[in-house]
Amino acid sequence: MSSEDGFIGREVNYHGNDVFYTPIEEFVDFNPRKVFGGKKKVQYAKKSKKELVEDYEKTISRVSNSSIKDDEFAYFLLEFYSNPTSGRYARVLQEMNMTLLAFLDKSQKKALVQSPYADPLEVIVKESREIIKKIRPLDREEKIAPDLVNFAGNATVIVNTIPNIPAPKIEQHMSKIREFIQQHQGEPLNGLIDRENLRGSIIAKVNGETLRQLADDSSVILSVYKVPNVILSALGKRKRRITGDSTRAITASSMVTDDSSSTNRYEVIEIDSGVKILQDFQNHVVPLTALSQFPDGEDKDNHGTPIASLLLFGEGGKLKTSRVKVTSYKAWQESHDYDVKDLYTAMKFVLDNHKGRSRVFVSSLNYTFHDSFSEQETRKLELLIQSKNVCFVNSAGNIDDAASRRSVETRESIWKSARVFHPSDARTITSVGAYCRANGVDNNSYRLYPACFGRHNSEKIANKPEVLEFGGTLAVEGFGSTNIGVMAHSISGQVTSHYGTSMAAPLFARHLALLDFSLRDRVKNCETLKALAYSACKPTAAYDEFGGFGCLDTDELSTTSDRKVRVIFEGVFANMNEHRIPIHEIRIPIMVQPVKVTLFLVHSDNYSLPTTLDNYTAIMVDGTKGQQKLQLVREKGVNVGKWTHVKKAVYAYKKNSIGWWRFRLRPKLDNIPIQELSRLSLRYGGVLVIEAQRPPKGFLTLKEAMERERERSHTATESMESSYWDRYD
Numbered sequence: 001m002s003s004e005d006g007f008i009g010r011e012v013n014y015h016g017n018d019v020f021y022t023p024i025e026e027f028v029d030f031n032p033r034k035v036f037g038g039k040k041k042v043q044y045a046k047k048s049k050k051e052l053v054e055d056y057e058k059t060i061s062r063v064s065n066s067s068i069k070d071d072e073f074a075y076f077l078l079e080f081y082s083n084p085t086s087g088r089y090a091r092v093l094q095e096m097n098m099t100l101l102a103f104l105d106k107s108q109k110k111a112l113v114q115s116p117y118a119d120p121l122e123v124i125v126k127e128s129r130e131i132i133k134k135i136r137p138l139d140r141e142e143k144i145a146p147d148l149v150n151f152a153g154n155a156t157v158i159v160n161t162i163p164n165i166p167a168p169k170i171e172q173h174m175s176k177i178r179e180f181i182q183q184h185q186g187e188p189l190n191g192l193i194d195r196e197n198l199r200g201s202i203i204a205k206v207n208g209e210t211l212r213q214l215a216d217d218s219s220v221i222l223s224v225y226k227v228p229n230v231i232l233s234a235l236g237k238r239k240r241r242i243t244g245d246s247t248r249a250i251t252a253s254s255m256v257t258d259d260s261s262s263t264n265r266y267e268v269i270e271i272d273s274g275v276k277i278l279q280d281f282q283n284h285v286v287p288l289t290a291l292s293q294f295p296d297g298e299d300k301d302n303h304g305t306p307i308a309s310l311l312l313f314g315e316g317g318k319l320k321t322s323r324v325k326v327t328s329y330k331a332w333q334e335s336h337d338y339d340v341k342d343l344y345t346a347m348k349f350v351l352d353n354h355k356g357r358s359r360v361f362v363s364s365l366n367y368t369f370h371d372s373f374s375e376q377e378t379r380k381l382e383l384l385i386q387s388k389n390v391c392f393v394n395s396a397g398n399i400d401d402a403a404s405r406r407s408v409e410t411r412e413s414i415w416k417s418a419r420v421f422h423p424s425d426a427r428t429i430t431s432v433g434a435y436c437r438a439n440g441v442d443n444n445s446y447r448l449y450p451a452c453f454g455r456h457n458s459e460k461i462a463n464k465p466e467v468l469e470f471g472g473t474l475a476v477e478g479f480g481s482t483n484i485g486v487m488a489h490s491i492s493g494q495v496t497s498h499y500g501t502s503m504a505a506p507l508f509a510r511h512l513a514l515l516d517f518s519l520r521d522r523v524k525n526c527e528t529l530k531a532l533a534y535s536a537c538k539p540t541a542a543y544d545e546f547g548g549f550g551c552l553d554t555d556e557l558s559t560t561s562d563r564k565v566r567v568i569f570e571g572v573f574a575n576m577n578e579h580r581i582p583i584h585e586i587r588i589p590i591m592v593q594p595v596k597v598t599l600f601l602v603h604s605d606n607y608s609l610p611t612t613l614d615n616y617t618a619i620m621v622d623g624t625k626g627q628q629k630l631q632l633v634r635e636k637g638v639n640v641g642k643w644t645h646v647k648k649a650v651y652a653y654k655k656n657s658i659g660w661w662r663f664r665l666r667p668k669l670d671n672i673p674i675q676e677l678s679r680l681s682l683r684y685g686g687v688l689v690i691e692a693q694r695p696p697k698g699f700l701t702l703k704e705a706m707e708r709e710r711e712r713s714h715t716a717t718e719s720m721e722s723s724y725w726d727r728y729d
Contacts (some may be wrong), residue, residue, distance in 0.1 A: 010391045010554045012511045012629050014518030018566035023584035030581040046129050055135040056120045062137050068176045068218035073114045075162050075219050078081040079134040082111045087578055088673040093127045101164045103610045142217045145225035145373055151208035158342060160222045161200040164608055167193060170200035173220040177202055184210040192345055194275055196387035197608055199380055203342055225373035230332055230343050232303050232504035233364045233395035265325045266517035267358040268311050268509060271350055272304035274330035276491040284312050284322060290329040290346035297330040302491045304328055306498045307364060309489035310506040316487045317495040324513055332365050351388050359526055362509035364395040364502035366421035374422040379613055382426035386604045391526045393509040395501035396433040396465040397421030402453035406476035409647040411452050418455045425458040427645035428604050430530060431504040434471025435540060435551055438479035447541040452477060454501055456546045461689045462614045462644040466548040467537055469507040470501035511552050527602040528570040528685025535600045535687040545637055567688040573667045574681040578674045584665040589709040591696040593657040601647040603684035615643045617682055
């Protein structure tokens, strides 16, 4: 293979020879938190009941005099002394007839609540003063982004309404806001309701004065901010425009053809800058638009087209056939003819309206800034993806000046504070960074390193990006005299070099798609699919702490081994309350030593009250063999996660390993208010990778031995099981 061919990655063709387990569920007593506060007790000058009554009266008076209000309920802010997760908070709020709707800060001490219009003396109870620090309406400065508070001109903004109330209520509030904007010479552009997660937003053009009036005279608005700018995660694309291309746009209707083989291919959904229909794409790609301002789905920016090429053919663009088909939704265009619109709007449209069976979605669009408003949009997207149970892959983003800095700076210096862009730091999104290659272009001779231009880490969410894929090798990396890019189709029709995490994301999405296609509905949870992919990732040759789980080894999932087996399991934690929570258990027979067992666990939750990103839930794992607690390996950086959405735990035993190993999964809910437990659910998927030096004596494969013992244990008595292990111990 010549260097001109680039590196053509092998496809995932999952062998399907692993073991699928169903966790055993039991419920255990749950002791709700008896006290509130942190580790240290802090003394406050608490308000009297009379003072809280006065606060409530003033708040209700201001809300009821608003021109835009709800006819039944008032919405305002409660400030608590501490995180309101204990049963005491739930009981007092119930006595006050108030409902928690959203938390507005990370510590969950500022809560948006709903209360009927009522006599203050009936609302404020004796214990209110023990938990409530302040009752007040939201201030203008809390609703409006700082850059809009004194804004004088016109701006395109997002107006978020009160969340977590019934959808008809949200519609009523949106209608009142829309009418107010129209009466004050504004222009409502789009309205959006997320019925699964009970969110409502309006995108509108307004002037500064109208915005301030709207904030001051409305009690049904949560926040207002400018539509976040969106960028492409491809190096050199931000300021580049494609000109001189007069090719007529081909609309979706003209591309829908009778493809008799379509049922034997996996559909991947691309949300990006559209796609140019090339000769090589015929019968493989359908271009659509996700936003009304785009008349068709044609790519003008040479971004969505190479992404579609990588999804179809992988790296190199040389395959004659493809097991993948692509439906491309246009959600972005750099040209000044179009305003940059809400990325969430486009993604929600696609997730709500796509009727195919695919559950792999990919986008290489990111928000420009790490501001609180892009974070709120990301949080909305995080919940939306969770409710759809799909795998969403997003580029981590690039450090645009990394190439110029690399000649004088170390990688660590360039990576310092270069966090992944929103929305790739959402827990329900797989963030893909980039690796570069050294010494060779064939499968057996290259070494992988995190690319100097790839972003790493997140302020709030651990282990971002989760994985790396090839994003091109720049000459400044020191591995060669020329740049070596990711080979994919351009809008010209030629296969050319491309760079950036934009190209890495579709490569990993393609692996996920082919993995899901090979599984053929054997797993229900998208988290299981991700855990299986992560279990086949290998660390980079250096700087592996910047690479998440590492780089996917497709051979690991495509070939079988007589000394390795994966146990795949999934489940949902639900039906919880303040008295009991579920525990799930996986039991596996270990019949050989030495042995290494690696656990990969991915979970998501539907906890919707917070408006900011964070790890609000976790799943704790207790591993035991008999009465002995399994010990994790102590090598630094090997084990991942406590309070995280992903977990990796490695157990290695040279002896004393033979026996039944039990892994008990327990949801950790310290940050969840008691009254929310009945609505909470955690969905998870996991993989246990068992590796041995050789199969157990008398068996051809490790899998055969485990399966045989598993079958035997279903019928054996407890004494028979004990005597069996005595022969090995």
